[in-house]
Amino acid sequence: MELGPPGGSGPAEPGPRLRGLRGADAAASASSLSRFGAEAGCRASAVAAVLPAGGSGERMGVPTPKQFCPILERPLISYTLQALERVSWIKDIIVAVTRENMETMKGIIQRYQHKRISLVEAGVTRHRSIFNGLKALAEDQPNCRLSKPEVVIIHDAVRPFVEEDVLLKVVTAAQEHGASGAIRPLVSTVISPSADSCLDHSLERARYRASEMPQAFLFDVIYDAYQQCSDYDLEFGTECLHLALKYSHIKAKLVEGSPDLWKVTYKRDLYAAESIIKERISQKVCVVMDTKEDEEHVGHCLEEMLKTELNHVKVTSGQDLQQIILEQCYNFVCVNVMTSDFEETQRLLNMVEESNLSILYPVVVISVHFLDYESVPLGQKMEKVMQIREFAKEAKKRNILLSGLLIYFPQSPVSIYVTVPDWKNGLVEEEEPLQPSA
Numbered sequence: 495m496e497l498g499p500p501g502g503s504g505p506a507e508p509g510p511r512l513r514g515l516r517g518a519d520a521a522a523s524a525s526s527l528s529r530f531g532a533e534a535g536c537r538a539s540a541v542a543a544v545l546p547a548g549g550s551g552e553r554m555g556v557p558t559p560k561q562f563c564p565i566l567e568r569p570l571i572s573y574t575l576q577a578l579e580r581v582s583w584i585k586d587i588i589v590a591v592t593r594e595n596m597e598t599m600k601g602i603i604q605r606y607q608h609k610r611i612s613l614v615e616a617g618v619t620r621h622r623s624i625f626n627g628l629k630a631l632a633e634d635q636p637n638c639r640l641s642k643p644e645v646v647i648i649h650d651a652v653r654p655f656v657e658e659d660v661l662l663k664v665v666t667a668a669q670e671h672g673a674s675g676a677i678r679p680l681v682s683t684v685i686s687p688s689a690d691s692c693l694d695h696s697l698e699r700a701r702y703r704a705s706e707m708p709q710a711f712l713f714d715v716i717y718d719a720y721q722q723c724s725d726y727d728l729e730f731g732t733e734c735l736h737l738a739l740k741y742s743h744i745k746a747k748l749v750e751g752s753p754d755l756w757k758v759t760y761k762r763d764l765y766a767a768e769s770i771i772k773e774r775i776s777q778k779v780c781v782v783m784d785t786k787e788d789e790e791h792v793g794h795c796l797e798e799m800l801k802t803e804l805n806h807v808k809v810t811s812g813q814d815l816q817q818i819i820l821e822q823c824y825n826f827v828c829v830n831v832m833t834s835d836f837e838e839t840q841r842l843l844n845m846v847e848e849s850n851l852s853i854l855y856p857v858v859v860i861s862v863h864f865l866d867y868e869s870v871p872l873g874q875k876m877e878k879v880m881q882i883r884e885f886a887k888e889a890k891k892r893n894i895l896l897s898g899l900l901i902y903f904p905q906s907p908v909s910i911y912v913t914v915p916d917w918k919n920g921l922v923e924e925e926e927p928l929q930p931s932a
């Protein structure tokens with residue numbers, strides 16, 4: 495067994511991704527997930543995940559195994575790892591890779607700074623790869639460096655859109671029933687052809703479901719099943735839930751999964767995956783504050799407001815920008831409270847440029863500046879506007895769409911000012927104090 499690069503055990507982005515949920519629903523779901531996270535944290539070795547990634551992707555019809563195919567320049571498997579790493583209560587992630595792709599995989603782990611990953615050698619079939627992953631977690635193996643989990647998640651490396659809520663559902667159901675798996679309604683009817691390619695019989699579609707991933711098991715249930723199963727099972731079997739039933743006599747609890755859990759199999763699936771990734775990119779924004787103090791106050795107010803519209807909002811005062819860019823954040827709001835120059839925004843633009851993030855997809859940056867309405871003279875205000883324009887022209891050449899937002903505010907805490915344009919002279923010059931309403 496080989497270990498990936500050492501790294502902290504903290505999640506890359508703690509907290510749930512609540513795609514499709516808004517407002518109160520999102521808040522309720524987030525709180526139940528974080529409660530589980532806290533409980534799982536008490537039992538630090540409770541959950542591990544095994545990812546079979548040793549296939550050759552014949553049906554994809556390209557020379558590169560599909561798990562290493564790039565989507566927006568990043569290998570597919572890296573998205574799957576990112577999705578699992580976000581879940582702070584998954585302690586270890588075991589990836590089964592063929593010997594010939596071991597170096598490629600190590601390179602991906604290093605480049606994208608994946609954490610909590612261990613590598614094992616894949617087998618010649620999916621079941622054998624999974625079995626190798628389980629062996630690495632079992633206590634009865636010599637040189638075992640990992641600890642045996644209570645529950646193990648099994649998830650295909652080529653299903654990148656797994657969310658924390660479905661992982662939580664299968665893990666909780668596995669704790670109660672011994673085994674659990676995600677299912678989806680069938681899209682087509684399943685029929686059985688006879689030897690002469692005529693219809694033998696068809697199944698009643700409404701009574702059947704497609705078995706998807708993730709699945710979760712009490713570790714002993716699935717490990718015992720793999721230890722008992724025949725060579726035929728290991729060679730031709732496609733269903734882990736079936737092994738748990740046949741050898742450990744456990745009836746898996748089935749939970750409804752989202753449509754995005756499908757397995758990337760054909761070339762067209764790569765295009766579909768790219769579209770989903772782009773949609774998620776548009777739902778992700780990072781607010782960069784110029785000081786730690788502002789991150790805590792202004793930043794978190796802004797975060798709450800943006801969260802009602804967007805699925806993923808991150809606020810930072812800049813220390814972890816490199817990591818945020820690495821996780822493919824394409825939208826930034828750079829808030830400058832302390833200074834009226836563009837130093838912070840320039841720093842962000844440089845980092846984005848160095849990362850090559852904008853090569854395939856435009857990066858959007860909004861540079862927000864606060865200026866004291868009373869003390870900054872009009873000429874200086876216009877200068878700011880012109881500076882942003884010049885700045886934006888340069889950035890556009892690098893596929894970075896920069897906009898500027900200048901906010902004038904009065905120092906006096908009791909008055910709110912409205913600006914009345916003087917249309918005759920074309921200048922903004924009159925200010926009317928208003929009393930704030932209750």
Ligand SMILES: Nc1ccn([C@@H]2O[C@H](COP(=O)(O)OP(=O)(O)OP(=O)(O)O)[C@@H](O)[C@H]2O)c(=O)n1
Pocket residue numbers: 545546547548549550551552553554559560561590616617618619620621623624650651652757758759
């Ligand atoms: N010997 C194998 C075969 C498959 N897998 C993994 O099992 C998952 C699901 O399998 P599948 O979609 O069938 O992948 P491939 O076998 O690569 O695809 P194909 O059947 O088209 O060749 C994939 O993550 C794949 O890498 C594995 O770990 N070891």
Ligand SMILES: O=C(CO)[C@H](O)[C@H](O)COP(=O)(O)O
Pocket residue numbers: 620650705706707731732733734757
């Ligand atoms: O979908 C599944 C859930 O049970 C399969 O087990 C798995 O993804 C199948 O892979 P393969 O294409 O190698 O049979």
